[in-house]
Amino acid sequence: MPKLRPLSATAVGRLLRNHGFAFMHQRGSHLIYRRQLPGGDSATVPVPNRREIPVGTLKSIISLSGLDEALFRK
Numbered sequence: 602m603p604k605l606r607p608l609s610a611t612a613v614g615r616l617l618r619n620h621g622f623a624f625m626h627q628r629g630s631h632l633i634y635r636r637q638l639p640g641g642d643s644a645t646v647p648v649p650n651r652r653e654i655p656v657g658t659l660k661s662i663i664s665l666s667g668l669d670e671a672l673f674r675k
Contacts, residue, residue: 603674605660607653613662613673614648620668622646636666 614624614632622634622644631647638644646665649658663670 602671605656605670605674607655608659608673609652610648610650610654613654613659616668616672617646617648617666620666620672622666 610632614634617634617636618624620636622636625633625635625645627633627650628647630650632650634646634648636644644665644667646662648654648662654662659673660670663673
């Protein structure tokens with residue numbers, strides 16, 4: 602399996618939107634995405650608006666989103 606590599610905010614946003622997240626708003630340099638979960642809860646994921654998001658930050662985004670890490674591998 603390929604290593605997790607830095608991705609752009611555009612690529613991360615596209616992946617999140619393709620898996621049920623919607624862009625809510627931008628606060629400063631962070632894009633906020635949200636998805637409704639069963640039971641009335643929601644998952645909120647802040648994504649820094651950068652050309653290249655570091656791997657550590659990307660792992661945090663993956664954890665918050667609840668999506669499989671394999672989706673973020675190229």
